Amino acid sequence: MRAVDIAALVDVRDLTVPGGPVGQTWLRIFRPADAAEPLAVVLYVHGDRSAVGNARTRRLASKLVTDLHAAVVVVDYSLSPTARYPVAIEEAYTAAAWIAEHGDEHGLDGARIAVAADSTGCDLADELMLMADDRGGPNLAAHVLLSPRATSVLRAALAA
Template identity: 30%
Template structure:
C-alpha cells in the first residue's frame, strides 16, 4: 500500500502507521465485498469505539421514528441539557456518511455526541434509507423529509425553529448541501447554517485529487465507484444536482457554510471548488483543509489529534451561527 505523499504535503505519521497495520492484516478490500458484508465490518468498528462515548454524557439520547415519504425514518435525538421552554436549543440535523451504502446511527454516535455537547445544541441524527436496496433519490427524500419534520416539531423537541442547521460527513455532507438547495427551492424550512465535512460534491468530477489521492489513502477510486454504482440508477443520475449538488445552477441565497476537507482525500479538490462557488454566489463560507489528514479523519477515532481539532472547529462555527 502506497502511503508516501504525492505532493509537498506531509501525511500525518498516525495515518501512515494505521495504514501499514491494515496492509499487514490482509483485510478484504471494501469494493470486493457485498453491501451486507461491508456493513458487518462497519458495525464491528462502531462497537469497538463506542466505549469512548461514555466520557460524553448527555441529558438525553432518544431513538424515535418519524414519518417519511416511504414509511417511517429512524432518528436519534441528542439533547445536551434539561429542556427549558423559555430558552429553546438550536438544532443540528445530522446525516451520516458511508457512500449512501454504509453506516447508521451507531457508527456516527460519537460525532453526534461531540457536536451536541460542544455546540450546546440538539442533534437529530437521521438514519436514511441506504442503497442498493433503496437507490437514488431515496436518501435525498428521507433527509429532506426529516429536516422538514424537525422544523415543524422543533418546539416539541425543546428546540428553536428559527435556529436549524444541517450537517454531515462525506455522503452526509453531500446530502446536507442538497437539503439546503431543496429548502431554498421549496421556500422552507428556513436553515441558518450548513456543516460540510469532507463532502463529495460531484459524482463524477474531473479534479486532480481524484487521481492523485485515489489510491493508497484508505478511500480509493474503486471504493468510490463501488458506492456510486450501488447508489445510482443510471448514468443520467450523475448529472442530477440532487446527486451532484455542485452542478446546481444558482447557489445564491443558501445558508452560511463551514467546509472542512482533508489534504490526502480524493474529494479535497471538489470541497474547495464548492467553497469557491458558494463564495462567488455571495454565500458566507469558512473553508479549512486539514492538510495532513485523510478522508474520514473525523469519523475514525484514536489516530491523530486532527479529529478533535475539527470537531472543536465545527462546534465553534455552529455556536457562532446559532447566536447571530
C-alpha cells in the same frame, strides 16, 4: 484527573416521524441531559460508513451536543443500493421539515437548524440545502462540513 464520559452528559431518544417516501422516517435525537429550553439543532447527515447506530456517530453527536449546547438529530435514511435516489434525500428533507414544524414538541428550536455532514454525507447535505431552498423551506441556518473548526462555525450560525 479523570476523563469525563461525554455520553453520560447526553440524552438520546429514538423517534419515528410521519412522512417521507416510505411513510415514516426514523430519527435519533441527542440533547444535553440538563437542557430545559428549546435548543438549536444540528441536523447531521452521516456518510454511508457512519451509520446512525455506530460508535463513531454516537461520539460525534455527543461531542457536538456538549460543545454547542444544542441538539443533534441524525436521520436513519435508507442507504443504497437497497434504496434508489431520491429516497435518502427525501428522508433527510422530511426530518428537516419535521424539526421546523414539530420540533418544539421535543424541545427543538425549529427556527435554528444547521446542516452538518462529513464524508459521503456532504453530497446529500448539499442536495438537502438546495431542496429546502427550492421548496421554500425549512429555513436552514448553515451547511457545515465537519472539520476541527466546525464547532465555532456552527455556534455562530445557531446563535439566537
